[in-house]
Amino acid sequence: MAFRCNRSTRRSTHLNPRLIALSLSVLLPSLATSIANVALPDVASGLGAPFADVQWVVIAYLLAVTTLVVGAGRLGDLAGRRRLLVAGTAAFTLATLLCGLAPDLPLLVAARALQGAGAACMMGLTMAFVRESVPVERTGSAMGLLGTMSAVGTALGPALGGVLVAASGWRAVFLVGVPLGLVALVLVIRVLPDPAPSPRRFDTPGTVLLALTLGAYTLATTAAGPWLLVVAAAGAATFVVVEKRVPSPLVAPSAFRDPGLVTSALVSTVVMTTLVVGPFHLSLALGLAPAAVGLVMSAGPAVAALAGVPAGRATDRFGTRGPVLVGLGGVVCGTAALSVTPASSGVLGYALPLVVLTAGYALFQAANNTAVMGDVPADRRGVVSGLLTLSRNLGLVTGASALGAVFAATAGDLTTASPADVARATHWTFAVAALLAACGLPLALRRVRQPA
Known part of the structure; x- marks a missing residue:
């Protein structure tokens, strides 16, 4: 009997068709977020549009995902989560094809907005299916796997986009996602469960x-x-x-008191700082060539991807309380180290704290997502899944703008700034980021002290 249970447990996280469907539902929107950026110069020249207008290719997608993700999660609770995920995946795949075929910029931006609407359904509903897809004792592993797929999509986007643009032009950046979208659509239709919708009003x-x-x-x-x-x-x-x-509110008042959502936003803000500040520090303060900058920058997403599944297993074994605190502590320590490590320590002085930070983030994300989703009633899992996705997206947006502004203000004119000026700006920016991460510790302790 024990042997059969172990085999069932292994199947719940390895080659589980439901987890494959959910993994694609996370991977494709994450890939679509990062892969388009590298193609913007070619889009501008190919469609004869100014770069300021071409930026809407990215903004339209981000805007659609951010504004619709919570509503999509709640609509899934009320109308049927699988039904909405099928519709969202179909819309995402169709929009991806339209992006690759768009004859002008307005139609490309409109297709990206539709793609973002589909991505909102995919990202907002994925975590809501975990409880129906794996045994309760393997929830952390599933959450860790989804975090890994998100990191893989984000990390793979720029590299894959660069190869595709060089080989076949900017349209290939979008067209490559069409067959993957069709595979995801078939899997969602065939293998995911269809929980009963809630009778509440929208x-x-x-x-x-x-x-x-x-x-x-x-x-x-x-x-x-x-x-x-x-x-x-x-x-x-x-x-x-x-x-x-x-x-029948969209967001129950109790959701605003969940420390896991606020902490998720704070940690995502800190993680985004590495993507904003890192390239400038590595190239201007350490003097690395572009290829070397890209290689060092890939260390963070690579660590997050590799640590995701082990982080989930640790959550299953030890519960969510300890891993949340340990993961958040890793984020604080890594960020604090980046705020004081001198530029003279070279690449290792930057890469080692980055590894600590991103490994801590992977552990925190797996444990925190499991904790937030753990006791949610079935008829509200969609909206809470959407809120978790929203908290992450808001953190990324805030990190790019607010902490990017801190770096710009302290570095001055980057065209004339010395390596010492850039290093000082890096230290100040990560010091602010470390304070933000530390603000999450009281919130995490508050969750730890809550009754199990």
């Missing part, structure tokens, strides 16, 4: 308010002026008031 006012608020915040940090932050703040305050009064 909160249209709350969904619209949240989408407008998140849209204003995203635009404020990516394309428009900071004045939109005032709009976002007003929208957020109005959203909270509305959610307290409607009978």
Whole structure:
């Protein structure tokens, strides 16, 4: 009997068709996020558009994912999660094809927005299926695998995009995702369970308010002026008031008190700092060539990808409380080390703390996602999965804008800044990031002290 249980456990995480379907549902949106950036110069020249306009190829996708992911998760709870995931995967795949065939920039941007809407369904619903896809005691391993696939997609995008652009032009960057999307669609239809939908009503006012608020915040940090932050703040305050009064809110008031969501946003903000500051520090402060910069930068995503599954197994074995604290401690220690390590220590002085940081992030993410999703009722798993994805995306957006601004302000004009100026800016930026990560420790301790 024990032997049969062990075999079943192994099948739950190895060659499990449901996990393969969920892994593709995470991999493809992550790949679509990072692979398009490298093609922007060729898109601009190929379509005869100014670079400022071409940036909307990236912004449209990010905006659609951020504004729709929570609503998509809740709609999945109410209308059927598998049904919405099928629709989202189909929309994503069709939009990917349209991106590769777009004759002009407006149609390409519109197709990217549709692709982002499909990605919102895929990213917002994936974690909600974990409880129906693996035994409870293997939940952490499944979450770790999904974190690995997200890291693989993010890391693979720039390298794969560069190869495809050089070989076949910018359209290949999008067309390569079509067959993978079709495979994901077939798997979602054939192997994923179909949980019963909730009979509750959809909160249209709350969904619209949240989408407008998140849209204003995203635009404020990516394309428009900071004045939109005032709009976002007003929208957020109005959203909270509305959610307290409607009978079936999009986001239950108790969700705002979940420390796991806030900590997830803080940690994602810190991780994004490595992607924003790293290239400038490695090239301008350490004097590395572009190829060497790319190689060192790939160490972070590679470690996150390799550590994801072991982090999930550690969560299954030890529970979520210890791994959350240990993972967050790794993020704090790695970031603090980057804030004080002198440039004279060379590449190893940057790479070793980066490895500690990203390994800690992998452990934190697997344990925290498992903890947040662990006691969620079945009829709210979609919206909570969407909130987890949203917290990560908001952290990435905030890290790119706010901590990027800290680096720019302390470095000065990068065209004339000395290596010492760039190193000093790196230290200041990571010092701020370390403080942000440390702010997550009281929140993590609060979750640890909650009853199991």
